[in-house]
Amino acid sequence: MENNILYNIIAFFTSPEKAQWFVTELYNNFISESRWKWLLNGLVITIRLTVFAFIFGLILGLIIAMIRVSHDSRRETNNLSLKGKIDRFVLSIANFICKIYLNVIQGTPTIVQIMIIYFVILANSTNKIFVATFGFTINSSAYIAEIIRGGLNGVDPGQAEAGRSLGFGYLPTMIYIVIPQALKSTLPALCNELVVLLKETSVASMVALQDLLAAALLIKSRTYSAFFPLIAAALIYLVIVSILRAISFRLERRLNSSDR
Numbered sequence: 001m002e003n004n005i006l007y008n009i010i011a012f013f014t015s016p017e018k019a020q021w022f023v024t025e026l027y028n029n030f031i032s033e034s035r036w037k038w039l040l041n042g043l044v045i046t047i048r049l050t051v052f053a054f055i056f057g058l059i060l061g062l063i064i065a066m067i068r069v070s071h072d073s074r075r076e077t078n079n080l081s082l083k084g085k086i087d088r089f090v091l092s093i094a095n096f097i098c099k100i101y102l103n104v105i106q107g108t109p110t111i112v113q114i115m116i117i118y119f120v121i122l123a124n125s126t127n128k129i130f131v132a133t134f135g136f137t138i139n140s141s142a143y144i145a146e147i148i149r150g151g152l153n154g155v156d157p158g159q160a161e162a163g164r165s166l167g168f169g170y171l172p173t174m175i176y177i178v179i180p181q182a183l184k185s186t187l188p189a190l191c192n193e194l195v196v197l198l199k200e201t202s203v204a205s206m207v208a209l210q211d212l213l214a215a216a217l218l219i220k221s222r223t224y225s226a227f228f229p230l231i232a233a234a235l236i237y238l239v240i241v242s243i244l245r246a247i248s249f250r251l252e253r254r255l256n257s258s259d260r
Contacts, residue, residue, distance in 0.1 A: 045204075047240075056133070154185055
């Protein structure tokens, strides 16, 4: 033990007994049985969950936001043709469903939603990653939808009118003119939602998915030591979140500089 560099460094600042305890715990929690690989595999699963849930949540949230904004804009329109009245009626039904969806998802805890999906809705599924991704997509899309809806409402109505004057229909105007501007203004909020989603994926351990937190708890169950595995998991989350926040800050600065 005296030849161990880490032991000598810790012993220099503390005591030989504390240095020996630290090195022994470090070995038992991470080196023995290559338990550090459990954390690495859990990290990979956590990143996969976050990325796919955010991408699918962004798509679903964009659809919900477009439905709600379209409904609000057509609700104040008078003297519609028969086709316009039918479209407004269909949008009213779709908007009503979206409002219930948002109210339910935003009004219930994430862990309850994940467990309902795992034990009730997709109880027969054996693909735990798919189940967890589906659950986090449903949850994240509700918040992304409100973020994008705020961005769409913040775009100058004259932009849509300019698109129609150029011969674009409603959908091409939204896709090529309005939505890009809305996403640009909501990018910081979307990055923050990505950070929140990353941290919320830790509840995936409740449905027997071997994510980062589950890997730390597995190490704890083998070594009966909670300090090292949980601190390691917390530090990994902290590093990833710090990286995401730094990227978000740089994007926000670049957007602000381009607006000047």
